[in-house]
Amino acid sequence: MLACGCNAIDVHTHFVPERFPPYLGLRKSVPWPSMTPAQQPCHAHVMISGAVYRTVSQRCWDGEMRLADMQRQGISRQVVSPMPELLAYWLEAEDTGALAAHVNESIASLVHDKPESFIGLGMIALQSTKHAIAGLEHAVKTLGLAGVQIGSNVNGVPIGDPRFRPFFEAATALGAAVFVHPLRPAGTDRLVGPRSLEQVVAFPGEIGLAAASMITGGNLSCCPGLRIAFSHGGGSLPVLLSRLQHAWLQVPAVRDLLERSPLELASTMWFDDLVYDSATIRHLIHVYGISQVMIGSDYPFTIMDHEPRATVEALSLDESEVAALISGNADRWLGVTAKAQKRMPAAGEASSAAGLGYQ
Amino acid sequence: MLACGCNAIDVHTHFVPERFPPYLGLRKSVPWPSMTPAQQPCHAHVMISGAVYRTVSQRCWDGEMRLADMQRQGISRQVVSPMPELLAYWLEAEDTGALAAHVNESIASLVHDKPESFIGLGMIALQSTKHAIAGLEHAVKTLGLAGVQIGSNVNGVPIGDPRFRPFFEAATALGAAVFVHPLRPAGTDRLVGPRSLEQVVAFPGEIGLAAASMITGGNLSCCPGLRIAFSHGGGSLPVLLSRLQHAWLQVPAVRDLLERSPLELASTMWFDDLVYDSATIRHLIHVYGISQVMIGSDYPFTIMDHEPRATVEALSLDESEVAALISGNADRWLGVTAKAQKRMPAAGEASSAAGLGYQ
Numbered sequence: 001m002l003a004c005g006c007n008a009i010d011v012h013t014h015f016v017p018e019r020f021p022p023y024l025g026l027r028k029s030v031p032w033p034s035m036t037p038a039q040q041p042c043h044a045h046v047m048i049s050g051a052v053y054r055t056v057s058q059r060c061w062d063g064e065m066r067l068a069d070m071q072r073q074g075i076s077r078q079v080v081s082p083m084p085e086l087l088a089y090w091l092e093a094e095d096t097g098a099l100a101a102h103v104n105e106s107i108a109s110l111v112h113d114k115p116e117s118f119i120g121l122g123m124i125a126l127q128s129t130k131h132a133i134a135g136l137e138h139a140v141k142t143l144g145l146a147g148v149q150i151g152s153n154v155n156g157v158p159i160g161d162p163r164f165r166p167f168f169e170a171a172t173a174l175g176a177a178v179f180v181h182p183l184r185p186a187g188t189d190r191l192v193g194p195r196s197l198e199q200v201v202a203f204p205g206e207i208g209l210a211a212a213s214m215i216t217g218g219n220l221s222c223c224p225g226l227r228i229a230f231s232h233g234g235g236s237l238p239v240l241l242s243r244l245q246h247a248w249l250q251v252p253a254v255r256d257l258l259e260r261s262p263l264e265l266a267s268t269m270w271f272d273d274l275v276y277d278s279a280t281i282r283h284l285i286h287v288y289g290i291s292q293v294m295i296g297s298d299y300p301f302t303i304m305d306h307e308p309r310a311t312v313e314a315l316s317l318d319e320s321e322v323a324a325l326i327s328g329n330a331d332r333w334l335g336v337t338a339k340a341q342k343r344m345p346a347a348g349e350a351s352s353a354a355g356l357g358y359q
Numbered sequence: 360m361l362a363c364g365c366n367a368i369d370v371h372t373h374f375v376p377e378r379f380p381p382y383l384g385l386r387k388s389v390p391w392p393s394m395t396p397a398q399q400p401c402h403a404h405v406m407i408s409g410a411v412y413r414t415v416s417q418r419c420w421d422g423e424m425r426l427a428d429m430q431r432q433g434i435s436r437q438v439v440s441p442m443p444e445l446l447a448y449w450l451e452a453e454d455t456g457a458l459a460a461h462v463n464e465s466i467a468s469l470v471h472d473k474p475e476s477f478i479g480l481g482m483i484a485l486q487s488t489k490h491a492i493a494g495l496e497h498a499v500k501t502l503g504l505a506g507v508q509i510g511s512n513v514n515g516v517p518i519g520d521p522r523f524r525p526f527f528e529a530a531t532a533l534g535a536a537v538f539v540h541p542l543r544p545a546g547t548d549r550l551v552g553p554r555s556l557e558q559v560v561a562f563p564g565e566i567g568l569a570a571a572s573m574i575t576g577g578n579l580s581c582c583p584g585l586r587i588a589f590s591h592g593g594g595s596l597p598v599l600l601s602r603l604q605h606a607w608l609q610v611p612a613v614r615d616l617l618e619r620s621p622l623e624l625a626s627t628m629w630f631d632d633l634v635y636d637s638a639t640i641r642h643l644i645h646v647y648g649i650s651q652v653m654i655g656s657d658y659p660f661t662i663m664d665h666e667p668r669a670t671v672e673a674l675s676l677d678e679s680e681v682a683a684l685i686s687g688n689a690d691r692w693l694g695v696t697a698k699a700q701k702r703m704p705a706a707g708e709a710s711s712a713a714g715l716g717y718q
Contacts, residue, residue: 153549160551186546190512190568192519192576193616200606200613201571204598205564209549212560217551232602236595239563239634243591243662246635247559251661254559257552275598276605283642302610303602 006323008309009077009119009330010070011179012231012272012296016046016060016083017106025095032099033086046083053085059300063110067117069299074309076327078299079334080107081121081149084181089154093128100124100135108143119334120145121179126154126167133170140176146334147176147227151183152210160213160220168223177334178228182206182235199303208236212244215265216257227333229270231296233280238287241266263287270333272296273325274305278314290321294330365682367668368436368478368689369429370538371590371631371655375405375419375442376465384454391458392445405442412444418659422469426476428658433668435686437658438693439466440480440508443540448513452487459483459494467502478693479504480538485513485526492529499535505693506535506586510542511569519572519579527582536693537587541565541594558662567595571603574624575616586692588629590655592639597646600625622646629692631655632684633664637673649680653689 016035023032031049038045042058042065059065060083070078082103088096104122111120122139125131139145148171152159159180171178182199185206191197211230214220220228230237244262247254258265267289273281274296284293297308305311312325375394382391390408397404401417401424418424419442429437441462447455463481470479481498484490498504507530511518518539530537541558544565550556570589573579579587589596603621606613617624626648632640633655643652656667664670671684 156548158549158551162551186549187564187568189515190517190545190565190572192517192521192572194612196606196610196612197575200603200610201568201575201599204602205546205567205595206549208564208595208598209546209560213549213551216556216560233598236564236567236598238598239567239592239595239639240560242634242636242639243563244559246664247555247662251555251559253553253555275601277601279642279645280598280601283638286638303606305605 006326007076008074008326009079009295010073010075010297010299010308011079011229011294011330011333012274013078013080013299014060014083014301015080015103015107015110016056016086017103018061020099021102023095025092025098027092027095030091030095031088032095046085048085054083056083057300061106061110063114063118066300067114070117073307075295077117077119079119079121079146079179079330080110081179081181082107082123084149084151084183087123087149087151087183089125089127089151089183093125093131096125096127097131097135104139104143104145108145111144121147121149121177124148124150126150126164129163129166132167136167136170136174136176140174147171147178149179149181152180152185152206153183156184158213158217159210160215160217162217162219165219165222168219168226168228172223172226175227175335178226179231180207180210180228181231182210204232204235206235207232208234208240211235211237211266211269212240214269215244215262220265220268221259227270227335229272229294229333231272231274233273233275233284234269234271234288237266238283241287267292270294270329273311274298276305278311281311281315290324291329291332293325294333295326365685366435367433367685368438368654369432369434369656369658369667370438370588370653370689370692371633372437372439372658373419373442373660374439374462374466374469375415375445376462377420380461382454384451384457386451386454389450389454390447391454405444407444413442415442416659420465420469422473422477425659426473429476432666434654436476436478438478438480438505438538438689439469440538440540441466441482443508443510443542446482446508446510446542448484448486448510448542452484452490455484455486456490456494463498463502463504467504470503480506480508480536483507483509485509485523488522488525491526495526495529495533495535499533506530506537508538508540511539511544511565512542515543517572517576518569519574519576521576521578524578524581527578527585527587531582531585534586534694537585538590539566539569539587540590541569563591563594565594566591567593567599570594570596570625570628571599573628574603574621579624579627580618586629586694588631588653588692590631590633592632592634592643593628593630593647596625597642600646626651629653629688632670633657635664637670640670640674649683650688650691652684653692654685
């Protein structure tokens with residue numbers, strides 16, 4: 001077991017509520033989720049449209065089980081975000097908003113019970129700017145969440161599209177952290193093999209394209225101070241960046257797009273280290289900078305990195321670099337203030353989520 | 360200028376014929392290419408469907424201009440393949456075959472004039488197995504080409520689809536080298552910015568998915584001895600591989616797919632080094648192995664690496680590693696025999712393309 005003294009934080013962990021309320025809207029055939037017991041002990045089926053979407057562990061909602069796992073992993077804090085399929089941008093915005101209200105309150109409750117251990121990211125109806133901004137304000141101001149998780153695209157439109165700029169401006173103004181996760185990825189028509197390859201093989205390209213779209217579409221340049229992080233190490237972004245950087249230097253049409261270089265812009269974003277390989281993590285650090293990479297595990301899903309802190313310890317970095325990856329970078333992304341840092345986890349000390357000092 | 364004594368080879372250079380014959384088929388509105396003069400000296404427009412597809416340099420077909428550039432770059436040999444848009448899988452197979460006959464003969468002519476400097480890859484109508492195999496045999500046996508370039512997908516179907524297995528089996532049996540290049544990439548709906556981003560930002564993901572499909576779909580396992588290479592360093596493949604490798608170890612459905620590990624299978628393929636960044640090339644070498652990476656420049660197009668050999672020299676590798684990257688790996692991929700190596704370029708010595716010893 002690794003010592004927990006360093007306040008290590010895992011920024012990529014997921015949450016499913018123990019139950020969902022029945023759908024109370026007026027529409028028909030809405031793919032609203034529900035939970036049913038699974039045969040496997042301590043598991044439940046997430047049902048969507050009458051079929052099992054995924055069988056998930058009780059760890060998805062049970063704070064005590066999460067804490068036990070975290071202690072074993074040497075992780076002091078988890079950033080908790082919804083299972084991505086729950087983002088449900090394909091519903092009407094009012095329905096997504098109702099689902100978001102339940103999911104966000106469930107996450108806030110977990111955080112409220114253990115504010116020294118859990119940091120919450122909510123969800124919003126990003127298919128509607130009005131709903132998204134109202135939902136973000138409620139999540140941050142009323143529920144005390146640190147920000148929101150968003151999908152890499154909204155019904156096929158990448159997040160770098162200018163239509164999403166008002167949302168990113170609002171997140172910047174609120175000081176809300178934004179975590180981007182692949183959702184309904186591009187390129188599934190290029191896969192050969194079982195359905196499970198969608199998450200294994202198509203996710204990295206999807207998140208890379210989303211991150212690139214924030215650069216080439218101008219949303220990043222227009223929102224200085226935006227604190228945005230990408231899962232899966234930004235996926236293909238490192239290799240897109242080296243080519244985009246070359247084109248920016250060589251091709252006038254690309255140069256004219258961006259005042260600052262693609263590499264410089266990329267280094268204003270944060271990335272988790274969920275790439276399962278030391279050499280690849282070192283490459284992420286080379287590309288994005290030691291100040292922008294954070295621990296991410298995909299807890300508690302099958303494909304998770306079971307030893308996310310050991311993954312960082314294995315990189316043979318110096319002490320200050322390890323500290324940056326283990327907690328410092330995530331604290332900057334989340335906007336945890338120096339004051340809040342000082343107040344942090346004397347073991348067992350309870351404090352309200354609102355008191356944690358998210359800027 | 361770099362010395363040319365090491366027989367350095369650039370495996371990723373493109374060709375456009377100086378002219379095209381008129382379309383002689385029976386169909387209407389066929390997007391058959393033609394050339395018209397451009398205002399810019401030593402340039403021509405490639406016209407397709409009445410519009411300028413691309414304005415290209417005379418270097419696309421002029422052997423003397425290519426040789427002058429190669430001498431400046433320290434490159435002794437170029438592998439010459441068609442400009443990818445010429446692959447034209449969207450025509451009827453007979454029409455693609457007719458276009459291929461002209462393009463392949465033009466490339467063979469360049470090779471025949473300077474067999475010590477140029478190695479030719481042809482094109483085939485991969486949308487029809489019958490046409491593809493017949494075209495491949497003609498290109499290799501009659502025209503003396505080393506193999507063919509193929510697109511990463513054929514009208515949206517990735518090359519890892521089992522329908523293409525007979526083609527790969529034929530290439531293996533013939534000892535033909537196969538070079539895979541992105542074509543009509545996946546993910547263009549995820550780009551935000553000008554049209555030129557298609558090649559800059561979408562190509563790496565497209566070639567990565569194509570390479571992954573050869574692994575997950577079984578075509579690679581079914582064709583031991585196939586000599587296949589991917590452009591653009593395999594694009595996103597390195598990051599797909601680390602995730603696929605993890606899934607292969609953790610997820611039964613993925614493990615059951617493959618007898619050999621994804622990483623082991625990937626290291627049986629070759630890759631050019633066209634990623635524009637030393638650290639990224641070093642990462643390719645780490646992932647694929649020092650024996651599988653080759654010089655590739657995208658000559659003579661705008662986005663090319665202008666100093667492809669200097670790119671390798673800058674990696675600070677030892678002498679034997681540099682030799683592998685500069686020529687040894689490409690010779691193995693192309694099937695240049697030890698006997699042919701001995702016979703190679705006494706300066707100015709002419710030999711027929713067929714005599715160069717492709718296995």
